[in-house]
């Protein structure tokens with residue numbers, strides 16, 4: 001089934017198996033926890049922002065979840081490093097558009113870069129929350145300097 | 156072809172949805188513990204009500220209202236006979252199991268609770284048999300006590316007995332666990348509690364569709380179930396209560412139908428069962444449920460039990476052959492529910508991949524988070540069987556699981 005292949009492309013399977021930037025970041029100055037009560041997915045995002053430049057120096061995540069949520073978190077961390085907070089927010093919006101847009105719409109895959117791997121998610125509305133959890137948690141971490149919890153059921 | 160196979164073919168014709176395709180593949184519906192499919196006779200009973208005699212009940216003198224009232228009350232009688240209650244006053248229509256448990260928590264248990272009292276449940280309860288008790292405990296200072304289970308997912312009866320102290324004022328237990336399939340030793344639980352004068356509620360949401368339940372033989376004080384899990388519509392359920400209890404209980408909700416007379420000085424509550432049925436009820440639901448139970452009677456529990464046991468055995472055998480698959484819930488007495496986890500593949504991914512093969516299963520914590528924690532898994536994949544399922548469908552499930560494993564290896 002084509003859609004399924006797209007959802008679980010090699011990239012996602014690979015990030016699921018070998019998640020990048022996995023683990024805690026003790027030196028972080030932004031942190032949030034995310035929870036998807038429907039499937040029990042749990043994630044923590046740790047971000048170290050250079051307060052002078054406003055740039056994300058380092059970002060890590062940990063947690064348990066399905067392949068989509070784990071790969072999404074992993075890919076997200078690889079995209080965030082070196083970005084400013086503003087750029088991170090833009091990336092979030094772009095991501096959000098990719099996973100929630102109408103699957104039949106002609107998405108400009110070339111400009112999406114690495115985000116293009118998330119196109120397959122649109123075909124499976126039940127899985128959008130899985131893909132989004134890390135991203136919402138990341139946004140929450142940036143918005144709050146303290147530890148906060150986000151739940152997909154409030155999104 | 157064996158007798159069962161022939162019978163099955165006929166039965167499957169009663170469920171039109173079983174003929175549909177999902178992603179171009181025949182639907183394999185294995186999510187019956189979440190809700191069962193509805194036979195044609197239930198669907199037509201509901202449309203017949205709307206097409207021919209839709210009207211409110213217990214209020215009009217006109218013909219339609221009389222017909223609707225008769226059908227509504229006929230369902231109550233069917234249910235009374237189905238569970239062998241003493242009389243129809245003991246059959247309260249609710250929205251479902253959840254509302255039944257909340258009704259008992261609010262109207263029966265809460266007024267009897269003081270600080271330091273205890274309510275005893277088990278580790279394998281559905282959230283709907285946990286949270287209502289937490290609410291009354293919070294309000295009264297009582298304590299919720301939880302009897303443990305073993306690694307097979309069975310109640311540890313000695314521990315349950317030990318927890319059944321004089322502080323316990325109420326016991327509320329699930330008959331069949333929705334996430335593990337475990338059948339609890341409900342007769343012994345009731346006997347033990349009654350020997351200490353403690354009333355018992357049975358959550359029959361996952362047992363009513365699988366086995367003959369006789370409330371008088373069980374001697375339970377209350378029993379709650381949902382229509383939609385026994386081939387009836389959603390939004391309707393039943394609370395059975397011994398009338399000696401129901402009689403003394405205060406109403407759950409106030410409004411129309413539950414009163415005899417109202418003035419601003421004094422309101423006289425209606426007799427049973429109407430005291431607990433405030434407002435216009437789910438008339439189509441009650442009628443549909445009555446029809447569903449007639450249908451189940453017609454199929455017969457002899458067939459249901461024999462066939463579902465075969466499905467369970469076959470599924471456990473087939474799934475156990477799969478490398479890296481672990482069945483969660485291996486009690487010696489089980490209903491036709493198989494929960495499992497795969498090494499390295501999250502249940503959510505399993506669910507999506509089975510879905511595109513047309514196989515509908517439930518993934519997640521099944522509203523039983525404490526059980527998930529007890530077994531150290533975030534979630535499981537659950538296949539739950541009804542009497543219309545076939546061994547071929549279990550083969551499709553097993554093949555589909557093999558494909559998942561291959562993709563993730």
Ligand SMILES: Cc1ncc(COP(=O)(O)O)c(C=O)c1O
Nearest residue numbers: 251252253281283333360361381
């Ligand atoms: C064991 C058990 N109890 C209670 C319920 C709640 O039933 P309902 O949601 O129909 O009220 C369920 C439903 O999943 C269940 O499986």
